Amino acid sequence: MDTLILQSQVFFFISSLGFVTLWILAAIFLFYLIRVAKSLSNIMNKLENNLNSIGDTTKEILEDMRNNVVFKFLFGKKRKNKEKK
Numbered sequence: 141m142d143t144l145i146l147q148s149q150v151f152f153f154i155s156s157l158g159f160v161t162l163w164i165l166a167a168i169f170l171f172y173l174i175r176v177a178k179s180l181s182n183i184m185n186k187l188e189n190n191l192n193s194i195g196d197t198t199k200e201i202l203e204d205m206r207n208n209v210v211f212k213f214l215f216g217k218k219r220k221n222k223e224k225k
Contacts, residue, residue, distance in 0.1 A: 205211055
């Protein structure tokens with residue numbers, strides 16, 4: 141009977157060490173996963189800000205082109221239809 145109790149104690153000791161090791165590895169993995177997610181979030185924010193500024197710049201260039209004398213001469217002004225229905 142003593143050998144059975146001794147075997148169960150060894151089993152529980154080894155399984156406890158395994159679970160502790162598993163949780164430590166999981167914590168390290170989650171730590172790096174959070175760091176990667178934060179870095180990706182920062183990259184996406186910078187990319188979004190740059191895309192917004194590029195869009196604004198493009199709008200300004202198009203507006204300058206439309207207000208240009210040569211553009212107006214070649215393509216004329218847009219006419220707005222004001223029809224009431």
